[in-house]
Amino acid sequence: MLPPTEGDYKASPMLDLRNVAQNFDAVVARLKTRGGNLDLGPFQALFSERGELNSSMQSLAARRNAANEEMMKKAKEDPKALDALRGDLRAVSQDIKDKQNRLNEVEQEINRILLLIPNLPHESVPVGTSADENVQVKSWGEKPNLPFTPKQHFELGEKLGMLDFERAAKVSGSRFTFYKGALARLERALVTFMIDVHTQKGYTELLPPYLVLRETMMGTGQLPKFEDDAFKTLGDPERFLIPTAEVPVTNYHADEILEGESLPIRYCAFSPCFRAEAGAAGKDTRGLIRQHQFHKVEMVKFAQPDKSLEELESMTDDACDILRRLGLHHRVMLLCTGDMGFAARKTYDIEVWLPGQNAYREISSCSDCGDFQSRRAKIRFRAQKGDKPQLVHTLNGSGLAVGRTSIAILENYQRDDGTVAIPEVLWPYMGGIKELKPL
RNA sequence: GGAGGCGUGGCCGAGCGGUUGAAGGCAGCGGUCUUGAAAACCGCAGAGGGUGCAAGCUCUCCGUAGGUUCGAAUCCUACCGCCUCCGCCA
Numbered sequence: 362m363l364p365p366t367e368g369d370y371k372a373s374p375m376l377d378l379r380n381v382a383q384n385f386d387a388v389v390a391r392l393k394t395r396g397g398n399l400d401l402g403p404f405q406a407l408f409s410e411r412g413e414l415n416s417s418m419q420s421l422a423a424r425r426n427a428a429n430e431e432m433m434k435k436a437k438e439d440p441k442a443l444d445a446l447r448g449d450l451r452a453v454s455q456d457i458k459d460k461q462n463r464l465n466e467v468e469q470e471i472n473r474i475l476l477l478i479p480n481l482p483h484e485s486v487p488v489g490t491s492a493d494e495n496v497q498v499k500s501w502g503e504k505p506n507l508p509f510t511p512k513q514h515f516e517l518g519e520k521l522g523m524l525d526f527e528r529a530a531k532v533s534g535s536r537f538t539f540y541k542g543a544l545a546r547l548e549r550a551l552v553t554f555m556i557d558v559h560t561q562k563g564y565t566e567l568l569p570p571y572l573v574l575r576e577t578m579m580g581t582g583q584l585p586k587f588e589d590d591a592f593k594t595l596g597d598p599e600r601f602l603i604p605t606a607e608v609p610v611t612n613y614h615a616d617e618i619l620e621g622e623s624l625p626i627r628y629c630a631f632s633p634c635f636r637a638e639a640g641a642a643g644k645d646t647r648g649l650i651r652q653h654q655f656h657k658v659e660m661v662k663f664a665q666p667d668k669s670l671e672e673l674e675s676m677t678d679d680a681c682d683i684l685r686r687l688g689l690h691h692r693v694m695l696l697c698t699g700d701m702g703f704a705a706r707k708t709y710d711i712e713v714w715l716p717g718q719n720a721y722r723e724i725s726s727c728s729d730c731g732d733f734q735s736r737r738a739k740i741r742f743r744a745q746k747g748d749k750p751q752l753v754h755t756l757n758g759s760g761l762a763v764g765r766t767s768i769a770i771l772e773n774y775q776r777d778d779g780t781v782a783i784p785e786v787l788w789p790y791m792g793g794i795k796e797l798k799p800l
Numbered sequence: 801g802g803a804g805g806c807g808u809g810g811c812c813g814a815g816c817g818g819u820u821g822a823a824g825g826c827a828g829c830g831g832u833c834u835u836g837a838a839a840a841c842c843g844c845a846g847a848g849g850g851u852g853c854a855a856g857c858u859c860u861c862c863g864u865a866g867g868u869u870c871g872a873a874u875c876c877u878a879c880c881g882c883c884u885c886c887g888c889c890a
Contacts, residue, residue, distance in 0.1 A: 412850090419850065419859045426859085429818075429871050450870040598880090618847085750847080 381475070382408045391481055394488045394698040399478070407471050414464040421457050425450065476579070477586050480733040482698045483670075483706040489697025495710070496697070501681060502690035504714050505773050512779070513717035514771040515648035518544060520779050522800035524649070535646075536638070536653045542800050543791070544767065547783065548656060550790035551763050552631050555658040555683055559629040559760060562679060564660060567630040569609035572600040577612045580738030582704035582730075592635050592653075602635035606659035607757040612738050614663060618750045619742040625664040625672055629760060632657065649764045650722065656763035662756040663740065666732065669754035670707070673729040677709045680725040680760045687784045689769050690714040692721060706731040709758075713765070717772040724765045727758030771797075 381388050385405060392399050428450055487496055518524030523544035529537040540548055560566050572594065578584040578601050583591060592602040603609055610630050619626065634657050645651040660679060664672045677693060684691045696708040705728035712721035732752035735741065741750040774782040781797040788795055 415850070415859090422859055425870080432818080432870055447870050454870070 388481065392478065394482060395479055395701065396490050396699045400474075401478070402474050404471065404474050407467050407474075411464065411467050411471065414460050414467065418457055418460045418464065421453055421460070425453050425457065428453070476737075479701075479703045480582075480706050480731060482701060483729070483731070485670075486701070486707050487695065487697045488699075490699040491697075492700045494697040495694040495700055497692050498695050498709070499681075499693035500691070501685060502688070502714075504690055505716060507716055507775070509777040511716035511719075511772060511775060513648065514715070514768040516717070517771045517775055517779060517781060518649075520799065521781070521797055523797065526648075533653075536651065538649060538652060543794050543797050544771075546791060546794065547770065547787070547797070548763055548767050550787050551766050552656060552658060554787060554790050555760060555763070556629060556631055558683060558686065559658070559660060559679065564627045564629040564679075567606075567610055567613065567628045569603070569606050569613070569630050569632055571603050571609075571632060571635075573603055573609055573612070574598055574600060577601075577608060577615070580612045580615055581608050581734050582737065583608060586703065590637050592637055603632060604636050605634050605657060605757075605759075606630040606632035607661060610659060610661040611734055611740075611755050611757060614740045614753075615738040617740060619663065619740070619753060621665065621742055621744040621748075624742060624753065625662050625668065628661045630659050630661070631763075632659065649768055652764065655765075658760050658763060660727075660756075660758045660760045663735075663742075663753045664756060665742070665744070666751070666754050669729050669731065669756060672754075672756055673707060673709070673727060676756055676758045676760075677711070677725075677727040680711055680727055680758050683761050683766075684711065684713060684724070684769075686786050687766070687770065689766075689773055691724070702726070702728060704728070704730045704733050706733065711761075713769045715769060715772045717775070722765065722768075723762075724769065725759040725761045728756065730755045730757070 381401075382405065385401075389399065389401065428446065432446060432450075487494065489495070512520075515524060515526070519526070521542075521544065523541045525539040525541060526537075529539050532539075556566055575584060575598070578591065583601075583604060591604055594600045594602075609632075610628050613628070614626075633654055635654050638651060638653065649655070660676055662669075662672050662676060681691065681693065691711055691713045694710045694712060696705075696710055701708045708726060708728040710723050711725040711727070713724040714720075715722050731754050734755045735752040740753050740755065742753045743750050770784065771781055774784065776782065779799070783791055783795050783797065
C-alpha cells in the first residue's frame with residue numbers, strides 16, 4: 362500500500378518483538394479480535410534469520426577486533442608482517458559488511474510488517490466486532506425535557522447567522538465552517554474554560570506545533586497505515602498537519618529517558634485538528650460534526666506501567682468533569698475490541714446527548730496506549746536510580762472536542778424561539794454574553 | 801534565503817587513524833572524617849543488544865546515513881540540527 366521510505370524505519374516496531382515471536386499464536390488470536398485483515402507474513406522466518414545474522418556478526422566482529430589488536434602490536438615490532446594479515450582481515454570485514462547489509466534488509470522487512478499491526482487489546486476489553494458491542498459503564502445527568510421539537514445545531518447556527526457553511530465551501534471547499542459573532546466567541550471561550558479546568562487539576566499546558574514530521578506521526582501510530590487520513594505539505598521535508606494534539610504532545614518526550622519520580626506527567630494542549638477523512642464521505646455531511654478542521658483540547662499522560670489503567674480512569678473522569686460543569690448529559694462507553702483505535706489497548710468514549718439529533722455522539726475518546734507508542738517513539742523512564750530504563754505507558758484523551766461541545770450547547774440549551782442560553786460557567790469567558798441571539 | 805562557525809557521556813569540555821567507551825571538571829551516588837552538615841579525601845558512575853541463575857563475558861553506539869581503511873570520535877561525502885552575521889516577514 363504505502364511505499365516505505367527510509368524515514369519510516371527510524372521508529373521501532375510497535376509490538377515487542379520477542380513477545381510476538383514467543384507467543385505467536387496467542388498474539389495473532391488476540392489481534393484478530395479487532396477484526397480486519399491481519400497479515401504477519403514471513404515474520405517468523407525473518408525473526409530467526411535476524412537472530413542468526415546477529416550472532417554470526419558478533420563472533421566475526423570479535424575476531425576482527427582481536428586481530429586488530431595483533432596488528433597494532435605487529436605494526437610496532439615487525440611492520441612487514443602486516444601485509445600478510447591484511448588480506449585475511451579484509452575478507453572478514455567484507456563478510457561483516459555483507460551480513461550487516463542483509464540484517465538491515467531483514468529488520469526493515471520485520472518493521473514493515475509490525476508497523477502495520479495494531480496494539481494488543483487489554484484483557485479487560487470486551488471482544489466485539491462493532492460499536493454495538495461497546496459497553497456502557499457510566500451515565501451522568503438526564504436528557505433535557507424540551508417542550509418543542511429540538512432543532513439540529515446547524516439549523517440553529519444558520520438561523521442565528523453564526524455558522525456559515527456556504528461561504529466556507531466557497532473559500533475552502535466542503536467540510537469547513539466560518540463561525541461568526543458570539544458563537545465564534547463561545548468556541549474560544551470553551552477552549553479557555555477547558556484549559557483552565559485542566560491546569561487547575563495539575564495538567565501542564567502545552568501549545569504545540571501543528572505541523573509535524575513523518576517520524577512523529579509514526580511515533581504515535583498514525584503512520585504508516587493511515588496516511589490517507591492526513592493532510593501533508595509538499596516540499597522537503599514533508600510535514601503533516603496534526604490530526605490531534607496527541608501527536609506532537611506525546612512525541613514531546615520522544616527519545617527521552619524520564620525519571621520515575623516525575624511520573625505521571627500530565628499535559629493538556631489546545632490545537633486545531635486536521636483530518637482528510639477520506640473514508641467518511643457521506644456521513645455527517647451537514648454541520649459541524651465531521652469537518653476537515655476542528656478544535657480540540659487534548660490531555661496526554663505519561664505513566665508507570667502499573668498505573669496506566671487507573672490513570673485512564675481519572676483522565677476519563679477529567680473529561681467528564683467538563684461536561685458536568687457545562688450541565689451536559691452524557692454516558693461513558695467502554696469500547697469493544699472491534700471498535701478501538703490502532704494504538705489503543707483500552708478506550709473509553711464519552712458520548713454527549715444531542716437533542717437535535719436525538720442521539721448520543723462521541724465528544725471525547727480516552728485511551729491507554731500501554732507501551733505501544735512509547736516503543737515506537739522511544740519514550741522510557743527509570744523507576745529507580747541505577748535501574749534499567751523501561752518503556753513508559755502513554756495515554757491520551759479529548760478534554761473535549763470543542764466543536765462538538767459547541768454543538769452540544771446549541772442543541773441542549775436551545776429555546777423555542779431559536780435563541781440559545783449559555784451555561785453559567787462560561788459567562789466570565791463570554792464578556793457578559795449570556796445567550797445567543799440572531800445577529 | 802545568503803555567508804561563516806559548530807555538533808563528543810546529565811552538563812561543561814579534551815581527544816597525532818590504532819592500549820579511547822572515550823582525559824579533565826561540575827553535578828549525582830557510595831564511603832572515610834564530623835555531634836550533624838560543609839569542606840577535604842577515596843571510590844562508583846552512559847545507552848542498547850547477545851549469552852548466563854548470577855558474577856561475568858561479548859558486540860554496537862561520539863548529530864544521522866554512507867564511504868575510505870586491516871582498523872575511524874578522529875579522513876571523505878551527503879543530510880539533519882544549533883549558533884553568529886546579513887536580508888525578508890507576522
